[in-house]
Amino acid sequence: MSTLTEAAVESAVRELTYAEAIREALAIAMEADERVFLFGEDVGVYGGAFGVSGDLVHRFGTERVIDTPISELGIAGAAVGAAITGMKPVLEIQFSDFVTLAMEQIVNQAAKIRFMFGGKAKVPMVVRLPGGSGTGAAAQHSQSLEAWFAHVPGLKVIQPSSPHDAKGMLLSAIDDPNPVLIFEHKLLYKTKGHVPEGDYRVPIGKAAVRREGRDLTIVGSSIMAVRTAAAAQKLAEEGIDAEVIDLRSLRPIDFDTIAASVRKTHRLMVVYEGVKTMGIGAEISAMIAESDAFDFLDAPIVRLGGAEVPLPYNPVLEKAAVPQEEDILAAARRLARGDA
């Protein structure tokens, strides 16, 4: 994949936004493989609702960057049909909330076809799902629904938090012979970070230890990995040494990395934006609580998830509905100091 050419050296300092990193991954995949195509609502000349596809239609033409009618169920099904007959579709669902219209095709068809057919078909499709709150878009445009899909065998679910991973994981996803859902937090699109040039892969199913620490383990996913990393800096100043794990992959979950960390720190906190109840934190907590890492726990496992409420429009309420850096700090302090 990536070789150490001059370009790579130069790229060591290259910064892109998360949206640009995704676009670059799409361009690389489309250039390398004719079977890859992008489709969805307004991905063409509009450039995507969040500007992710940008100018791709001009580079690859309208046959490979395809604007669709507003028909989420239909386009999800079209992805399935294209995938099982030799193409590698990348579908954008304009806001992840609209995947509610496409569940049938994703869950009953894409996830199950290979198994139902006794292994006689593959469904190599990628669904890109901009999600999350923080933009004032209210209850029907701000959800974090990734936990649903982590419950579905046959699917893979990823949630990169950095431009680097967004590119590398999307390239892995496009290469994967299974349906992969990639949840992209809308607030991340404009965040910048180092992104190497060319083709490289970040594997699906591996979490990343963003910071080593001894006092407690904080697992964060998507934007919560970013907020957690920021919080950990401040905690360090206070003398609390947090190990920060960026989950990245929700199905499969990288149990080993989390368990190893818990065995070291003896305290676990999981931070996620989705509604707390039945959110991804429940699974991580349960995985640890049923494993032999349980014996290493010195305190209850803390989940910091979204409030039990549809996302409110009012910006103050909206912020209050999902974990903010202050909330992570406060919860981490309680957990580390044992007064949880």
Add this chain to the structure above:
Amino acid sequence: MSTLTEAAVESAVRELTYAEAIREALAIAMEADERVFLFGEDVGVYGGAFGVSGDLVHRFGTERVIDTPISELGIAGAAVGAAITGMKPVLEIQFSDFVTLAMEQIVNQAAKIRFMFGGKAKVPMVVRLPGGSGTGAAAQHSQSLEAWFAHVPGLKVIQPSSPHDAKGMLLSAIDDPNPVLIFEHKLLYKTKGHVPEGDYRVPIGKAAVRREGRDLTIVGSSIMAVRTAAAAQKLAEEGIDAEVIDLRSLRPIDFDTIAASVRKTHRLMVVYEGVKTMGIGAEISAMIAESDAFDFLDAPIVRLGGAEVPLPYNPVLEKAAVPQEEDILAAARRLARGDA
């Protein structure tokens, strides 16, 4: 609501099937309240795919027992519209797997309308969802998707395991001013049990302790509550004294009942048919692991959930994919004897 009339005394021995109990609840509700109506695919003269509505169309007419076209999204939306304008619709989704087509209306509309409108509307609708495996209906007709809905604020989710509770909880659901989803296991429809006559209510949000015990707590939901109760009998013969909790309600979850039991038994196992990962067991485990009941745990929390696989058609594989009584027995023995 039930008063001790002669009928009630007689009813003390009356047995009905689960399906009959539901039908009786529907009849009582429709008789008592003109606003209640039943609709769905083939609920009329066919009597429902599982015979649940039976002769109701002959008793209440085609204006109140309404056959619909095969349009799951549409009928779910119709339920929402009827509910916010003064009716009390009870919708049957023929197999719960087809709710994948209706997620938009249930999750984005029904669950959120009240909140989004600042409390200015109510959505008193009930959705009945026959689910579960065991009938050889394969991957698209056997799922247990209830965990998804337990993740959605604004919804209530119930899963009665006995004819008695099916009737009493459905009556509570119809009376509830919020959208309530009732997951009915297909294998339960023909099971029999005592069902009092007349109107009585089993509250939403309360678990039931089916058997008291000291050695471990087993929480089961829906048919798994039945299998767990049966397993507990055998465990007792082996000298293992299991406390059996029938979950009944998945949103809200009756944390207090489970936590009290864990404080007593110090061991917890959760049995459910849905896919293990991100299933309801994850939430129960996490709730306990983050509470002060954590300190009472003497062993890791065991989850016995469905295998990570679409439901297979072959009957041997199908059984192997979800917990059976033997699996509960084996897991309970391991947990009780400390070799888990």
Add this chain to the structure above:
Amino acid sequence: MKADTDTSARRPNQRPELAAIDDETMRGVLRKMHLIRKFEEAAEASYMRGLIHGTMHLSIGQEASAVGATLALMDEDYILSTHRGHGHCIAKGAEPARMFAEFFGKENGYCRGRGGSMHIADVDGGNLGANGIVGGGLPIAVGVGMSIKAQKLDRVAVVFFGDGASNEGAFHEALNMASIWKLPILFVCENNKYGMSMDIGRAMAVPNVADRAVAYAMPGVVVDGNDLPAVAAVAREAAERARAGGGPTLIECKTYRLRGHSKSDRNLYRTKEEIEEWRSRCPIRRLEAELTAHERFTPEALMTIEEAAQAEIDAALDFAKASPDPDPKDLTRDVYAD
């Protein structure tokens, strides 16, 4: 609609659609169209100045379909609206002050600041809500129709949706059910030529959304959506049929949104010329011109109406700004009813 008693509405050479709207009603029509326009201009300005967060979808240029389609409605009739719903909301009688308050996320907004632009509802006023989901209101309207029928109410429901929404499965399922059950519903498609950036000519193979009514054995009518009297006439007829048990109608108002889809739209998919061309067909100025041509209103009288609307909007904006914020402690209030 007191056309019988109002002599001014009987001026010679008026087309019947115009004559059918008496002066008092017409004053209300003009007031509402101006309110919508000025409400959205003010909202846009507030947004630009960073006073409102989130996004909003402006219907500037589409005022005639909102006001025309609801003109025959009674207070107790229902509407279901869309993401581009300010016009529908005002047309059905909502107070701009409480709408602005909602935009500003205030406690006395229509949704107590929880919904914002995309979810404004005025349930007491018969507006069952804007909808953030394209086509989301269509199946809900079916249930409203069922409700009206079951309760034997003399009501109708108007459900608005866009050309883009007519490609959603929800459209198909809803129109089919409304038709087989003969529900009292007006399906009002505001065809503004685009679903976001997607030209209707690329998104569907038929020239008119109304052509799809055939698939449901439902009357389908195309009307100039920038021609208020024409829209009102078509809607009135459909509402009468619906009330008489004749079932639903699909009405397609051909119109145009003069603003971008939302605030992030760079208008890459259409030409300046096209926008200018449609600007010249402004439904408000067009109606005013026709009214003065027929000497039903003087330019001064029209100006008075417009100025009053502007004053109303200015006051509404002040009201909203001065309104209290929600208490964060109430975060999870109203998730459930008890």
Add this chain to the structure above:
Amino acid sequence: MKADTDTSARRPNQRPELAAIDDETMRGVLRKMHLIRKFEEAAEASYMRGLIHGTMHLSIGQEASAVGATLALMDEDYILSTHRGHGHCIAKGAEPARMFAEFFGKENGYCRGRGGSMHIADVDGGNLGANGIVGGGLPIAVGVGMSIKAQKLDRVAVVFFGDGASNEGAFHEALNMASIWKLPILFVCENNKYGMSMDIGRAMAVPNVADRAVAYAMPGVVVDGNDLPAVAAVAREAAERARAGGGPTLIECKTYRLRGHSKSDRNLYRTKEEIEEWRSRCPIRRLEAELTAHERFTPEALMTIEEAAQAEIDAALDFAKASPDPDPKDLTRDVYAD
């Protein structure tokens, strides 16, 4: 379709649809129709005897639409089938032995016993699967069409669905997309008058599903679904148009299922008389009668074909029964591809 060289197909007074099918092809047609009928009768009997679990949906009486609609297909063309899909599967060339093996949940069934009746697929043979979800195959067909176009293949896709399925939103979205992109798809509706218990007359307001093609500017054709040559002719024309870039066609085959919807059906929604009346229109006997009337086949020749089919089915059933069961250790195999 060697009508040019086959003299027997040129007997006088034959309607062109019949003449278009030469004797060799016709033998194949008859064989397949018998195979379907006998396959399902045997499956039914096995089910009754408790040898097969689950449920199954029989297409007895509908054989002409399955065989007719696929007659013009090449091996590499695709079909997408339904819950009532045995006929489609056999028509596209699947082996009854491996289909039975699937029913019995055996390791050498088409889906290694994982899918069962409702999910039989024969991907190598171009059958992309039955579908347990009503209308589930329709959007998938769109993707298959996109794939064919992108890969510049000379293929078509036939997607079967029922009258009931045409009320699903998926129908609408799929037909619209297929039409705007001119995809090489035949949408074949097997209208057997009922969606489970729901009479089509109660489920939709138009008399024909094909009437809905108008909404997509797509040709819509109604054909007697129990008339094999007629179905074949309509499908051939549609397939030729599709291959030539002319886009999709909606074909509605009016037919009838002689068995209940599934094994739990008590037929409360229809009369015995109606069933008997349709039984007399059996597509197999009807075709045979026409062939003997035109002296293209003798009754004895026809009997030979039927008996051969029966023998094939008997052997297939034996094969299936003798096949090995899956190993439970393989439970989670094939959930993911590597």
